[in-house]
Amino acid sequence: MICKKCGIDGNFTWDQQHNENTGKWRLYDLNMERPHDCPGMKVEEASSLETTMPKPRVKCPQCDPLKDSAWMEREKLQHHVRTAHFGFW
Numbered sequence: 001m002i003c004k005k006c007g008i009d010g011n012f013t014w015d016q017q018h019n020e021n022t023g024k025w026r027l028y029d030l031n032m033e034r035p036h037d038c039p040g041m042k043v044e045e046a047s048s049l050e051t052t053m054p055k056p057r058v059k060c061p062q063c064d065p066l067k068d069s070a071w072m073e074r075e076k077l078q079h080h081v082r083t084a085h086f087g088f089w
């Protein structure tokens, strides 16, 4: 049967024992001899989490704090200070 969540066609059966214990239905993978968990779903979740994670930004202590350009990624700050504010030291 085909898992409706991830679309994988496997040797699944409904896990009746699990249903009796929890009242929830889940698929049991007869080939793997363990409950089926959707592999495709997990990858999708992880990658979407990664892309929506905002990069932490730091404010340049030398720039005008009112300017939006004073905020940058931490890796870029060192280079920015060296190039944009060289001579201020």
Ligand SMILES: [Zn+2]
Residues within 6 Å of the ligand: 003, 004, 005, 006, 007, 008, 036, 037, 038, 039
């Ligand atoms: Zn699945």
Ligand SMILES: [Zn+2]
Residues within 6 Å of the ligand: 060, 061, 062, 063, 070, 080, 081, 084, 085
């Ligand atoms: Zn700056």
